[in-house]
Amino acid sequence: MAMPGTTATEPSVPLARRRWLALAAPVFGLMIVGLDATILTVALPTLATDLEATTTELQWFTDGYTLPFAGLLLPLGVLGDRIGRRLVLIGGLLLFGVGSAMVMAVDSPDGLIIARVVMGAGAAAITPLALGMVPLMFPPEERSKAMAIATAGFALGLPLGPLAGGWLLSNFWWGSIFLINIPVVVLAVVWIMLFVPESRDPHAKRLDLIGAALSLVGVSAFVYGVIEIPNAGWSDPTVLVTMVGGLALLALLLVWLRRASNPLVDLGFFRNARFTWSSVAISAVMFILFGVLFVVPQFLQQVQGKDAMNTGLHLLPMIGALVIAAGVGGRLVGKIGTKVIVTAGMVLWVAGLGLLSTVNPDTDFMVTGTALAIMGLALGFTMPTTLDAILGSLPNYQVGAGSALANSMRQIGASVGVAVLGSALNSAYRNGVDDDIPASLPQPAQEAVRDNVAGALQVAEKLPAAPAGSLADSARDAFVAGMSTVSLICAGLAAVTAVVVAVLLPARDRQPLAADEAEEKAQAKSARL
Structure with a gap:
């Protein structure tokens, strides 16, 4: 066989x-x-x-x-x-x-x-x-x-x-x-x-070597430019060249894929609305998830003073809620359809991120943990359901190629999420801490404070009690302001995605087209299952 x-x-x-x-x-x-x-x-x-x-x-x-x-x-x-x-x-x-x-x-x-x-x-x-x-x-x-x-x-x-x-x-x-x-x-x-x-x-x-090169260089150049914005500024030539050049290469990639005889990506997948909007939804989820996991552990450790093990344990509400929601969503999707489950998940993302945006350095974990649990429910409703919808929308002979394309979109969402949200966090942090850096500090110490909250706390430890406390509090407040900015950006994306999914994502798998069935039978016959 x-x-x-x-x-x-x-x-x-x-x-x-x-x-x-x-x-x-x-x-x-x-x-x-x-x-x-x-x-x-x-x-x-x-x-x-x-x-x-x-x-x-x-x-x-x-x-x-x-x-x-x-x-x-x-x-x-x-x-x-x-x-x-x-x-x-x-x-x-x-x-x-x-x-x-x-x-x-x-x-x-x-x-x-x-x-x-x-x-x-x-x-x-x-x-x-x-x-x-x-x-x-x-x-x-x-x-x-x-x-x-x-x-x-x-x-x-x-x-x-x-x-x-x-x-x-x-x-x-x-x-x-x-x-x-x-x-x-x-x-x-x-x-x-x-x-x-x-x-x-x-x-x-x-x-398709040309398509592969355009994809890799275009995405990398764009993300590099986004990451460098807080350090160099929007007007920096390197930032402008890499961002604009990256977008231009990605636009050229789309043109190439439409005309190439053996394109890296079959754009025909996107004629299937269930594949398209499930892929868009899971890309948005990865953008949000990696942004949250970039900022929350730093908040728990650097701002609230928890060690690494306790930080991991404090993420258990998200993990537990994920497992529960994945099981419930898997049972409900056959009854009420993908559209309702994914839309509900995106609404939960909005709620959890909105709550996360309200925390401050002294917020009790009851609030943060509740926000993480809500986001765990959101992840459990959205990720497994969209993955299943993507795979279910594809004929068996195209599962490999289609899942690779969806995975590529998902990882691009994660990469861009860390770049955009990390840059937003960096900018907000620097704006918040700049005015409170003592002018008497040596230039390397001032740069360490501006780099991140960990550097600021290290510098503060070497200062006398009063200025040390002031600098440490300013750094923590600045980080939390940046985390709130990240949370609100993600909440906005989740809200837009919820509307898109509610309007455009088909509730259930379409019936296979005759052409799909014929192709699958031909594949099976030639390979002898």
Whole structure:
């Protein structure tokens, strides 16, 4: 029994009793990708101190991972189709492990950014191929359940990252949050070699190198410009050139994709309204989620004085609410449709973010925890539901390509979210703290105060009691003002997305078109399920 999209000489698909064992491999891979996307959040205050990192460098610790992730998802997915999905998946896992191991030699922010770039490139191979292989290993009657389990691995990894990171930081060196990936990578590689057969598409299209280059350079240039705005200002030539140039390259990419004979992205996916608006919704959710996870752990640690472990534990309301809402939403979506569940989730995002915007340095955790719980409910209603809608909108023979495109949009949303919201936080913080910096401070100390709240608190510790207290309070107040700005920006995006989803997202899957059914039957016949 051969897998769809395999050649006749390749190993057969696992027997029924082994299929579910084989599923563990992509689940492991997707979980560490999701975990590593957020595990860094609780470490940001520690890294700001230990590596003397600025706010801009803290943003790059996150975007150094998400940018190559977003830019390489599609080309690496196509490469796997051409030369072997298992081969490229194993290569991605090994690259991810190498990037994780590189932190042992890191002693500067630049070194960590490079390690994160390597990990992001590995993640870009893991995600589309892990997701794309699952439908090939299962017959149609088991496919939906298998895909749900695989995507749940990634979805659960996101909120569990800060919890795992908090425990590791409280007990080990900060690099342990990356080294923990290595045994998981080894286990996943061994599992794949034992249980997952090789597969490739004998009719795979050529890799669109021009489209891949335009995508990667365009997104990277735009995000770089956004990150540099607080440091250099809107009028800085580098900011203007990178932002405008990035947008121009992305516009050129759209033109290229419409005219290329073998485009990197099939824009025909966007003719499906359910695919389009679910992808837009989940991109907005990732924009918001990564913004929240960028600012809240710093607030809990630097402003309210909690350690890393307690910070992770204080995120439990979000994790618990996510699990509850995902289960409830999964049961309700069949009865009331995707549109209602996702719209309700976006409204909950507005409520939770609105509450978060009201906190101050002395706010009791009852308020912050309630805001996190509401946002956890929002995440549980929106992420699994939109992922399921995206996969359900695609014919089985297009699940791999379609999920890669949706994942690319999702990671771009995360990258842009950290860049835009981190820059908003940085600008608001600097505006709030500037007037309270003692003129008598040496210039390097003044710059440390302006860089981030961690630097301000370090400087304050070296001052006499009265000015130290004043500077520390000013820095905390400035950070909270920046967090409120971030929360309100995200709430506005959530409100707009709620309206868009309510108006444009179809409530249920459309019935497959005759052309889809014919194509799927042809694929199945040629591959002999």
